[in-house]
Amino acid sequence: MPTAPARPHVFDATTDRFEADVIQRSLQVPVLVDFWAAWCGPCKTLGPILEKLAADYHGAFELAKVDVDKEQQLAAAFQIRSIPTVMLVKDGQLVDGFPGALPEAQLREFLSHHGIAPGVPADTAPAPEAAAAPLDPHAEVMRLRKAVEAAPEQAELKLDLALALLAIGGAHEARQLLDALPANLATDERAVKAHARLDFAALLQDAPPPETLQAAIAANPDDLRARHLLGVQRIVAGDAEAGLEQFMEMLGRNRDFDDGLPKKALIDAFRIVEDEDLVGRYRRRMSSLLLV
Known part of the structure; x- marks a missing residue:
């Protein structure tokens, strides 16, 4: 069941390019990964439906096809026990998946459940309007x-x-x-x-001043509570990179601290920080650490 290279938003994923083509790409757009094989009957049913949806959704997600016979290392890494198996990667992480061939209606429900809705074709998108004057x-x-x-x-x-x-x-x-x-x-x-x-x-309501937190970190670099508060203070004060750096340090030292607080702090910060390039860079760093 070869994939037509001209098919929109569909590509063949390989082991050596998986990090760049799937993990890193998922920081910008969700990637649906279809594990299939040429000899698999249900794959021949599911594959065309997935490719049709990829075209219908106009780039709202991308479809990565993994031939398990050619990419056995990838199949082993994802512990694929049966095919077809479909997995969804968003923000650099595996978030959901299912085995077997689902009908189109259920596939659309699966996508909708994860906030993926059909996009607008590029040739019908409205022209950008002139920038309006800033509001008071x-x-x-x-x-x-x-x-x-x-x-x-x-x-x-x-x-x-x-x-x-x-x-x-x-x-x-x-x-x-x-x-x-x-x-x-x-x-x-x-x-x-x-x-x-x-x-x-709200986290800063009773927080010590930055100087006190910095002294606590200098005395004990593993004081992750102090690092968290200092990171929040930096972001609220407008120094986003310094704040994100504290959260990254927390993640590197103990990703499970306080029920996953380092990862949660980073994700919350990504929602707040307006600098898309900065957010993208730290998303990639977070993904690399979590995948180790």
């Missing part, structure tokens, strides 16, 4: 307050108001609005990011 944050809060008063049933406006309040330091009211959002908006990427910011700020 206080004026935006006032505008949104009036909009919420006029249409209190529109929860989207309350989310917009919460985000605007965060921009002017209104953390308490922003949290109240976010906590009251309906379930469909509570998982919105903007709401998740706002909660992460609020949670970071």
Whole structure:
């Protein structure tokens, strides 16, 4: 069942290129890995459906095909016991998978469960609009307050108001609005990011000053609690790289500390830090450490 090289968003994954083509690529877009073989009957049913979905979703995910006969090392690394087996890699990590051939409807449900929705074809995407003049944050809060008063049933406006309040330091009211959002908006990427910011700020409520934390780390480099608080302080203060470096040091010293706090701190920070290049670099470093 050879894969046509011209098929969009589908490629053959090999052992020597797996780190770059799948793990690193998954930091930008989810990668579905299809373990198959030419002699496998169910693979001949599943493969074309997966390739059709890869085309239909227009780059919302990529499909990596692994021929288990040619790539036995990869199959052994993933402990493949039967084929077809499909696994999903996101953000440099294996997050889910299933054995056997599923029908198209169940495959779409699997993708939807992991937040993967069909994208827009490149040739039909709307043209970028001219950059708008920056809004005055206080004026935006006032505008949104009036909009919420006029249409209190529109929860989207309350989310917009919460985000605007965060921009002017209104953390308490922003949290109240976010906590009251309906379930469909509570998982919105903007709401998740706002909660992460609020949670970071809350951690510092009774935290020692940076100088005290630095002294504690100098006396005991394995004081991961101090490293965590110092990292949070650095990120809240705008020094994202210094904060991420503290979290990376935690991950390297003890990834299981406090029920996986080092990894959680990094992921929360990735939601907050606006520098995409910096986030991408630390995502790759985190992935490399976790895969060791």
